[in-house]
Amino acid sequence: MNVIMDLCVIPMGVGVSVSEYVIGCHQILKEAGLKTQLHAYGTNIEGDWDDVMAAVKKCHEKVHGMGAPRITTTIKMGTRVDRIQTMEEKISSVVDKKD
Numbered sequence: 001m002n003v004i005m006d007l008c009v010i011p012m013g014v015g016v017s018v019s020e021y022v023i024g025c026h027q028i029l030k031e032a033g034l035k036t037q038l039h040a041y042g043t044n045i046e047g048d049w050d051d052v053m054a055a056v057k058k059c060h061e062k063v064h065g066m067g068a069p070r071i072t073t074t075i076k077m078g079t080r081v082d083r084i085q086t087m088e089e090k091i092s093s094v095v096d097k098k099d
Contacts, residue, residue: 001049002084005077008042009059011068025059046087
């Protein structure tokens with residue numbers, strides 16, 4: 001099953017800047033071959049359910065391995081079974097109708 005996920009992994013107890021942790025997670029998502037779109041407060045991810053979930057677990061392992069003693073993560077995700085829909089299609093369907 002295909003999933004589109006909005007993922008925000010927040011390392012706690014590491015100070016104010018978290019960009020190095022974002023880079024660490026982004027490398028994992030790239031290595032997993034997942035389609036991603038980084039945005040100001042997280043990352044959109046598109047791919048097979050099991051692949052996406054496995055990558056999220058690896059992100060947690062990576063961030064803990066980088067020294068974060070605690071992580072809080074926000075996930076929003078959607079699935080469709082009638083057809084596969086891409087992130088670009090979801091955005092276009094709104095942008096095309098707004099004017």
